[in-house]
Amino acid sequence: MKAKKDLTPDAWIKAGFRALTKGGHQAIRAEALARDLKASKGSFYWHFGDVASLETHMLQQWKAEASEASIAAVESRGGSGADKLRYLVEIVTGDANEPYGGLLVEAAIRDWARYNELAAAMVNEVNILRIGYLETLFKQCGANPAVARTNSVILYSALIGMEALTHAGLADLRKDLRSLLETLLATS
DSSP states (O other), X not given: XXXXXXXXXXXXXXXXXXXXXXXXXXXXXXXXXXXXXXXXXXXXXXXXXXXXXXXXXXXXXXXXXXXXXHHHHHHHHOXXXXXXXXXXXXXXXXXXXXXXXXGGHHHHHHHHHTTOHXXXXXXXXXXXXXXXXXXXXXXXTTXXXXXXXXXXXXXXXXXXHHHHHHHTTSOOHHHHHHHHHHHHHHHO
16 A cells, blocks of 8 residues: 555546546546545544545636646747647647546546536536636637637537547547648638
C-alpha cells in the first residue's frame, strides 16, 4: 500500500476520471479508487474530506486543463485566427486526456452532468467558454458574428460527437476535425 504522502491529489483526480469513464458517476468511490491506486482509503481522506470534495476538484481540474490551459497554449503560440484554430484542433485531438480516461472522458462528464447539478453547471460553464473562444477565433478569420457563432457551434458539436465515433472506430478524430475546420474556414 502506498502511504498518504506518496499519492498526490492529482493522482486521485486522475483515478476519479478513469473510474467515471469506465463505470459512470457511481464508480467514483474512495474504496474503489484506493484499490485502483493500490493505496489505503486513508490516503484518499488525507487529500479529500469526502468524495464530493474529490468531485469538485475533478470538475475544476477538467475546466482548467481541458479548456483554460488549451486556450492559453493557443494564445501563447500566436498567429492568425486560422492558425490558432488549426493549433487548437491539434491540441484537442491529442493524447492529453489519456491519463484521465481517454477519448470517452468528455462524454462521461457530460453524462454525469445529466444527474448532478454541480457537474451540469461546470459543463455549461465550459461549453460557454469553449464556444465563445471558437467564436472569437472565427471572427479573427473575418467571419461576421452570425457565421462565427454558427461555425463555432458546428465545430464544437462535431468534436463532441466525433470522440464517440472515433472510439467506435467510425471516425478519425484528428483527420475529420481538421477537414471540417478547413471547410468552415473556407466559408468564413
